[in-house]
Amino acid sequence: MNFVEELKWRGMIHDMMPGTEEQLQKEMTTAYVGIDPTADSLHIGHLVSIMMLKHLQRAGHKPLALVGGATGMIGDPSGKSQERNMLSEDDLNHNVEAIKAQLKKFLDFETGENKAEIVNNYDWMRDFSFLGFLREIGKHITVNYMMAKDSVKKRISGEAREGLSFTEFTYQLVQGYDFLFLYQEKNCKLQMGGSDQWGNITTGTELIRRKTGGEAFALTCPLITKADGGKFGKTEKGNIWLDPRYTSPYQFYQFWLNCSDADAEKYIRIFTLLSKNEIDALVEEHLQQPHVRKLQKALAKDITIRVHSEKDYEMAVEASEILFGKGTTETLKNLPENVLLDVFDGVPMFDIDAQQIHSGINIVDLLGGDLQVLKSKGEARRALKEGGISINKNKVGEDFTVDASCLLNNKYILAQRGKKNFYLIRISG
RNA sequence: GGGGGGGUUCCAGAGCGGUCAAAUGGGGCAGACUGUAAAUCUGUUGGCUUUCGCCUUCGGAGGUUCGAAUCCUUCCCCCCCCA
Numbered sequence: 001m002n003f004v005e006e007l008k009w010r011g012m013i014h015d016m017m018p019g020t021e022e023q024l025q026k027e028m029t030t031a032y033v034g035i036d037p038t039a040d041s042l043h044i045g046h047l048v049s050i051m052m053l054k055h056l057q058r059a060g061h062k063p064l065a066l067v068g069g070a071t072g073m074i075g076d077p078s079g080k081s082q083e084r085n086m087l088s089e090d091d092l093n094h095n096v097e098a099i100k101a102q103l104k105k106f107l108d109f110e111t112g113e114n115k116a117e118i119v120n121n122y123d124w125m126r127d128f129s130f131l132g133f134l135r136e137i138g139k140h141i142t143v144n145y146m147m148a149k150d151s152v153k154k155r156i157s158g159e160a161r162e163g164l165s166f167t168e169f170t171y172q173l174v175q176g177y178d179f180l181f182l183y184q185e186k187n188c189k190l191q192m193g194g195s196d197q198w199g200n201i202t203t204g205t206e207l208i209r210r211k212t213g214g215e216a217f218a219l220t221c222p223l224i225t226k227a228d229g230g231k232f233g234k235t236e237k238g239n240i241w242l243d244p245r246y247t248s249p250y251q252f253y254q255f256w257l258n259c260s261d262a263d264a265e266k267y268i269r270i271f272t273l274l275s276k277n278e279i280d281a282l283v284e285e286h287l288q289q290p291h292v293r294k295l296q297k298a299l300a301k302d303i304t305i306r307v308h309s310e311k312d313y314e315m316a317v318e319a320s321e322i323l324f325g326k327g328t329t330e331t332l333k334n335l336p337e338n339v340l341l342d343v344f345d346g347v348p349m350f351d352i353d354a355q356q357i358h359s360g361i362n363i364v365d366l367l368g369g370d371l372q373v374l375k376s377k378g379e380a381r382r383a384l385k386e387g388g389i390s391i392n393k394n395k396v397g398e399d400f401t402v403d404a405s406c407l408l409n410n411k412y413i414l415a416q417r418g419k420k421n422f423y424l425i426r427i428s429g
Numbered sequence: 430g431g432g433g434g435g436g437u438u439c440c441a442g443a444g445c446g447g448u449c450a451a452a453u454g455g456g457g458c459a460g461a462c463u464g465u466a467a468a469u470c471u472g473u474u475g476g477c478u479u480u481c482g483c484c485u486u487c488g489g490a491g492g493u494u495c496g497a498a499u500c501c502u503u504c505c506c507c508c509c510c511c512a
Contacts, residue, residue, distance in 0.1 A: 227467085254465080257465075258465065258466075259466090260466060260467065261464095261466075261467080262467090290464070290466090291463085291464040291466090292464080293464060293465090293466080296464095296466090320465080323465085324465045375476095376475090376476065376477085377476090377477075377478085378475085378476065378477075378478090378479090379458090379474090381479080382458090382459085382472095382473065382474085383458085383459070383473095385459095385472090385473090386458085386459040386460055386472070386473070387459080387460060388458080388459045388460070389459095417458085417459085418458070418459060418460090419459095419465060420465065421458095
């Protein structure tokens with residue numbers, strides 16, 4: 001199966017320029033996607049682009065990951081209603097390095113003619129003078145052409161009418177120049193990205209055509225959505241990051257496990273490397289017994305292992321079973337300390353003076369007091385009234401007193417708000 | 430430079446001298462139901478105390494008033510139109 005066919009059945013093609021498939025069949029082709037270095041870790045929103053590169057490489061082509069050290073300093077107006085904050089040069093450098101390290105988990109940077117490469121557009125933009133850019137690049141593209149792009153139109157005449165700065169307006173040209181540069185320096189003939197990048201990518205192919213007479217191509221994938229219309233990759237707590245410092249493997253696993261049926265069916269094609277047959281079989285099984293959530297489990301397993309590790313995956317499953325399975329106070333109490341800590345890795349931890357527990361402390365004061373497990377006593381009281389608080393998996397009321405009998409391993413207390421929010425309280429001293 | 434419209438609690442958006450911690454919708458959180466789902470229904474959504482009550486909040490700073498988110502002064506910011 002060739003690259004385009006592969007992406008097609010996975011539902012990863014939104015649009016592509018005529019001739020793209022032919023180009024890919026003709027020869028080993030170098031293609032790139034851009035990654036905005038807005039943080040020092042990738043999040044799962046980036047994973048789609050990375051998977052495109054992965055499939056590209058598996059099909060024998062050469063992937064480039066362009067880390068936008070320069071474009072990141074400007075900000076893409078696509079999809080944004082407002083101009084965004086600019087990052088400092090230091091932050092950008094730090095982020096670029098961190099992202100490089102993460103990409104190495106997904107792509108082969110070592111072997112073969114088609115080994116992956118990372119490029120940073122800051123390297124070639126840094127010394128490009130403003131005047132130079134105007135003379136060499138700007139004159140090839142008309143303002144009329146640039147204004148016709150949706151990303152620009154929306155900002156000028158859309159309902160929001162936020163206005164856009166000249167800097168933002170220029171973004172597509174700068175990105176277009178990246179493509180031109182890579183075309184000339186690395187024989188890169190294809191740019192890929194999310195469908196919101198179409199306009200930016202075509203500015204690049206246009207620039208290449210006008211300036212060199214050469215032909216380059218564009219391929220975009222649909223924006224990942226959720227069936228309920230929410231934003232993909234976000235939870236109440238924010239982005240789902242690849243870096244375990246920001247999103248623990250347990251939370252990461254849980255995110256995928258909690259996908260809706262419709263989403264899981266879509267995501268498993270996009271984010272895993274499972275074959276069409278394997279996925280079809282899983283979907284079939286899922287239809288028979290939706291409550292078993294085989295699809296979600298397979299999805300969560302595959303991604304967790306690839307992003308983290310087999311061991312992290314097993315730990316996450318174990319934790320999930322203890323927390324959501326038939327876990328009771330008894331099973332909690334019997335858990336050895338090291339297992340307990342592993343299970344609750346990534347769960348917020350609070351330290352409290354041993355004395356307070358031994359003399360008994362009211363639940364409201366414990367949760368809403370100085371520890372700030374919950375924001376305030378008012379909130380603690382409210383949650384208690386709603387029946388939303390459990391201690392060691394037992395629901396408790398407002399007048400519950402926490403004392404030494406609640407301790408797990410003589411040291412820990414598991415507090416729970418609702419079904420999914422856990423807090424571990426540890427005594428000290 | 431001229432003219433106009435705005436800045437309200439997470440967001441949108443009412444309020445326009447007291448009955449306003451501030452309508453309504455969205456979102457969030459929680460409960461029931463369930464598949465750790467969706468849909469639905471219910472409760473809740475500034476802080477302290479929970480009984481009355483108190484404190485902080487309506488762009489910033491002053492002022493008028495017994496009393497202001499609501500009136501006045503001044504400053505800051507945003508948007509639109511014209512030059």
